[in-house]
Structures are given as C-alpha cells and as structure tokens.
Amino acid sequence: MTSAQVKPAVAARMPTTRRYLMCAPEYFTVEYSINPWMDPTKPVDKALALAQWTALHDTYVELGHKVETIEPQPGLPDMVFAANSGTVIDGRVLGAQFRAPQRAAEADFYRRWFVENGYHDVVMPTNINEAEGDLAWTGRFLLAGTGFRTDPGAHAEAQEILGVPVVSLRLTDPRYYHLDTALFVLNEDEPNVAYYPAAFSAGSLRVLRRLFPDAVIATAEDAECFGLNGVSDGRNVVLPIEATGLAAQLTERGYEPVFVDISELRKAGGGPKCCTMEIRG
Template identity: 25%
Template sequence: MKTEIDKRCQNEYNALREVMVCPPTHMKIGKIINETQKHFSDENIDTNIAMKQHQAFVDVLKKHGATIVEITPEPQMNEQVFTRDIGFCIGENIFIANMARKIREPETEVLKHTLKEKGDSYTELDVFSIEGGDVIVDNKYVWVGISERTTHEAVEVLREFVTDREVIPVPIKKDILHLDCAFNIIGDKQALIYPQAFTSEDLEKINSLYDLIIIPDEEQFTLGTNVFSIGDKKVISLPENKKVNRAIEQRGFEVIEVDFSEIIKSGGSFRCCTFPLVRE
C-alpha cells in the first residue's frame, strides 16, 4: 500500500489534499521585480482587499477537501503570498527552490522551518537558480521553463534527482516571469498556453501532447494561464478571463471564479499562490 508521502504530487490536476499558502499580510510593491509590478507601482496593493480575496480563495480550497498549511508571514517579506516559487513537489519529493532575486531568498528559510515542523523531508537545490513557477509536473514529464528565474544549469542538477521522468527544458520569452504564466496543465492531455512565449519548435512539441486552449493577448495580462486545478475537473480562475473560462468549460471542466484582482497586481495569480504538497 502506498503511504501518503508516496502519493505527493504526480501531476498538476489530481485531487488536491494538502497545500501550502501564505496570507498577503505584508504584501506590497516595494522593489519592482517584474513587469506587472511596474504597471501597478503607483497604485500599489490594498492589503485589506488582498487579505479578503486570499481568504476567499483559501475557503474554496477547504470547501473542496484540501488541508491548508499556512506559512507565517514576515513583515520584511512582501512576496510571501507566492508560495509556488519557493519550492515544488515532483512525485514523492519536495524540493527547495534557489531564488533568483536576493530579496526573496529568506522565504526559503521560512519554508524549511515550516516543513521541519511538519516532519516533512526535503531536498535543497543549491545551483543558481530555479523557481517553482517554472516547474510543471505531468506524470512522466517534468516541464521546466528556462527564464529570468531558472537556468539551464539548474535543470541539469534537477535531472540528477529526477531519474524516473523526462525533464524537458522550455525556454520562454524574456518578458514572461515564469513558465506557469504562459503554460499550465489542467487535466489529462488538457493545457492552457500563450503561444507567443515559445519557440515554434517547442510549441509544436507541446501541441503534439496536449489539447491546447489558446490564451488571447488581453487575458495574458490578467494571467489567464495561471489557474489552479483542484481535481475532479474543477479549475479556479479569475472572473475577468471570460474567454479562457468559456473555453475551459467547453472541455467539460467546472470553472470556479474567485476575485483575485488585488493580488495579481504583483504578478501572480492562483497557481502562484499555492504550493501543493499532496494530491491523490
């Protein structure tokens, strides 16, 4: 019989059972580290609204059977809400990311402390740099975005640990923050994609493996790919991404719309704000 740890995360869409989040208690746009933050820097973040939106999101996760592991927010860490970036699960293994921005490095120390308190083991990746938003797991495949945050060298190190799956590096356009801002797998052979982020060769390979929903330019800015699958063909998405949501529903999924308009000002949406620890 498989133990709970054996089942951790085989893909991005099996039923969610345990997930790590962090409330946006101290969220703000301070030092600008991506293009979306630059756009909203004058307006900045209304923390009260962000907290309410994040809690509504967490309530949906709980309603659908997920156990919530909450990281303690620290006043000096304004990006902590984006728990996806600081680590990732591949199969039964938890990996600690190596952050590309020094401002976010302390977040991994908080993560390690949280995992130790839970009694979960982990592997640290000490090569510069790799972040969880660039890692997408789909059973025998592990897609890794080569971005401003994740390097080819890190992919080679990851391959040393992940020997039972095909690790596929995918370079993305410089203005795309992470792979999950342009590509996301929501079900068996079902994925969202923003084609302009990829080379024609990589796009052809992805297209050969998945039924693709194309993200239009106007919904790319509102992070149309960055939905979050919770299992049973249910996907959490922004209400403003109407074309994407309609296309997802047409493929037999249930779309659960949650307002996240304040949080996305900092450059991340639902997938960015979740670190799945166990899926069925």
C-alpha cells in the same frame, strides 16, 4: 438536428483531492519592481489583498482540498507567492533559489517548514530555481521554464533530485516571466494543459504542440489577466474572474471554472497559482 450537428458527449471529469501550502499576505506590498507588472508608485490595498487571498484559500477548502499555511515574515512582501518556494513530487522536496535578492530569504523559511512538518528528503538547489513558478508537473513528466528566472541548469538538477523526466521550455515575453503565467496543467490523467503560444520560443511551441495536440489555447486577453495562472484539480479550475474566454473553452471540455478576484495580488505579478504550492506525497 442532423447527426452532423450533434456534438460528441464530453466525458465526465473527476476531481482529485489536493494538498496545498499557502502564505497569507500579511506583509504584502509592492515596494520594488522585479517584473513588468510591479509598479511601486501604484497604491496597494493590503486589506483587499488579504480578503482576496482568504477567498482563494476558502475556495480550495470548499472544493474539498487540504490547505496548510506557513507563517508570513516581515520584510518579505512576496512570500505570499508560495508556488515559487518549492516543488514536491512523491514526498521529495526541491527547494528554491531566487534570482532577485529581495526574495532570497523566503527560500529558507519554506525549507524549514518542510523539515518541521516531517519532510526529511529536502534538497536546496545550487542553480537559480524558482520552483513551481517554472516547474509544472503533468503526472508523467515535469515541464520546466527558463528565459527570465530559473536557470537552464536547474532543469537537469530537478530531474536528478526529483527523479522524473524534464522537458525544457523557453519563455520569450517578459510579461510572462514564469512558466506558471503562460501555462498550467489541466489534468494528469491524459495529461493536458492550457497555454498561451506567444509566450514561448518557436522551438518550445513546437514541443508543446507535439506533447499536447489537444491543449486549450489561450488568447492574449486570457493571458493578460493571469488566466494561465490557474489551478486545476482535474475538474474544477480556479481562474481570475476576468478569464471568461478561457473559462468558456474549459466548460466545453467538461471542466468547471471557479472564479476568484486577484486584482490586488496581480499588482505584484501574481495570481491563483502563484499563491498555491501543491504538496504531492
């Protein structure tokens, strides 16, 4: 092998222990449609959804992360998607305000969980804000999505309440209605992300290219199986089992893909990240 054929060594990636909040899908079903993935006419296997959620929960524990749980509530089938109900940075909690009335009640249950667990700096937004569904912390600044759910005004509110810089991004494909269906943070040291370009406006795409010139670029196939709804601890990346193309790219970058099956949860437009709120501080 010539020197020109030798690939540069990939630096060893170090995982960091995370703390997550999750909600079991005890009342999970698809009884209404608030995104293009939801079809109430298609049956949902609740037992399988619970088994898949449990496997995701156990995967985090096996990776060394701490997982807290909140009690699911009857009548709130989407409460399993914990990421939509809070953004926590340095112990400050910015709650949620949902666009869809069917999910509105979820926000206060999560607010109460934080208060009951010793968080005193909890602020509920005045603008529509679907939390980590549209807010992604990079370690240096907050990427904030808008276009379908979270209002643009929530971005400025997040900056004021959380005290971190915010970069706004516009989503344009209704299938990728939350930022966390089109982009996720791989690590917070560099930082770097993986994203699906076709989900963003032209201007937002230029911003992403400027901020992350070495980003992992996902294919349409990766996006359609919710591969961009992944969860990374800086080394281990939890992905849907179908996201094989994305996994191959990540492996080349020194990450370790960890596959989970989220087929039932995907019927409501959710994946690993949707089920996982990260508590920072």
